[in-house]
Amino acid sequence: MFVIRHFEESLVPLHDKGVFGGHYHLYVGQEATGVPALACLRADDYLFTTHRNHGHLLARGAEPKRLFAEILGRVDGLNKGKGGSFHSVAPSLGFLHSSGVVAGIIPLSTGTAYASKAQKNGRLTVCLFGDGSLEEGAAPEAFNIASLLKLPVLFLCENNGKYGSGRAVAAAQSSSMAAYPLTDLPKAYKIPAQQIDGMDAGLVHATISQAVEKIRRGEGPQFVEAQTVRFPGSETNWPTVPVKTDTTLAWDVSSAPEKAREWYRSCDPLLIYIRELVDAKQASKDEIAAVERQVKTEIAAAVEFAVNSPYPKPEEAEKNFFA
């Protein structure tokens, strides 16, 4: 969770300084969903993610320096600079394709699941998407097919809109869905679906473990909606960092701007987790701070690596688009 948080917080100034261009999306505030959920998987499982993929890739063990290099369009990037923030992949970790079209991966995830079923290899597919993805027709088409064919796929919807503003229509928080709760949609296709608090790492782990077990038993697809609370740095058009995260924030948020304080005080899943560890005496404040210092050093080195990685040769643009 520290790796994701400090990775994302390091990205914002790089963009602000013009080290990379284009739009990008942060995972801050959703760490307690991705990290425990992905810990429930086997090494050979397939995963699909969207434009908001940095946290998922890092949670699964992608090297921060190669992800930074990809986002910066450098030759050492995970995709040699051809994909960028939207499309970073890591096939060796099970990430074959990351789509910037919000529901693009949902039909694709039924395909890897179909292949796994045909090949009888026991592999499961996890499809990670946001609540907005359900607005596209690809989602219900894929739910119908997954349910009819009883495919081994977990649809994990990270609703990043709890208490969010912006696109909210009626009760649907950040998305424009007449079907609400969102679990009504998969349930209409007879896919077992549950809504949980995505800021509670322990609950996410328990829920996903159970869902994964059911899928591996051959019960067909499962749907979990993890509700997260929108990070205040994503309320603006371009992401901002209201305050650099530090272990001490877990007990004192006075360094955060007033507008953002409530989120850091009661919603930030990383700080919640830190307090849980300390309260349960599983780690001391000093131990956690030491881990955080180490992560910060590693992330700084990863940024350094990416900034110094060369751009691909321009001629590469004309090559390697066919296998």
Next chain:
Amino acid sequence: MRELAYYEAKFEALDEIMTADERVHLINGTFLSLSPHRHVFQNLQKKFRERMIAPPISELGFCGLATGAAMAGLRPIVDLSTGSFIYEAWPQVANEAANAFSMSGGQTRVPVVFHLFHGLRGGGAAQHSGSPQAMLWNVPGLEIVIPSSPRDVKGLLKTAVASDNPTIFVDHTRLLDIRGDVPENDKAIPFGVADIKRPGSDVTLIATSYTVQVCLGAAAKLAKEGIEVEVVDPRTLVPFDLATILSSVEKTHRVVIADETHQSCGVGAEIAARIAESGFDKLKTRIRRVSTLDVPVPYSPPLEAHIGPSESRIMDAVRAAVA
């Protein structure tokens, strides 16, 4: 030489392909459109039922399923049946399958075949007569195959399934009952090799799909008028064999292009542009196109016949080229 009907050659190919490679799955459809020869599909179904699925009417969903399955190592062949239905699946074909290899930095291969029947089929009207191959030619990352004879459909289908790239297999219902030589144990036909369907010295007549057959009829009649037409069939649009066409133009100095895509930005437009760019000095007269007129396809038989690349329009264009 052994003679087969086009549909028989096509199903012989499917049978041989599925027997040789158990990664090949058939998704949706019968690969026959509304043709009465259902027994050939049923024979295949008896042998390979566990590798065929009949998904719901969800083109977007099942093209995504096939693409995802290809990413995971299967070699799916999807039947979209009527070519216009690929518009329902556009995001998965043009935005996911076509881009995956490039944007993953050459890591994710997508060996899927999208099969469709394009063109004027008699009473198809505006929504069942589309020839989407011209639009698809504007999407880098897709291979496009367009056979016109029994021998070609068999040889090209084998290469399409063996290809590691997403491939559009553009078929035509009016070809299904055409008969022609198909040698036993014929080799697969490589992509990017045009075929001279009839040699001639006066005019190079370039055609694709069913229009090749129309052109062969026109060429026989024109020969009686003393005009020797060379009918050249590119067989694949991507990759495209310009060299064979240019060497024909070197000999004839005259070009007519006939095909069923609409005229604007159509297949004829692209071929004409390539010849003009690379072989302008070889031409003695302007390039002429015989395409489908730029109108939505009308239903009534004389109206439909009026807009297509008919034998009489092709003959007129050839006569004008030698005048």
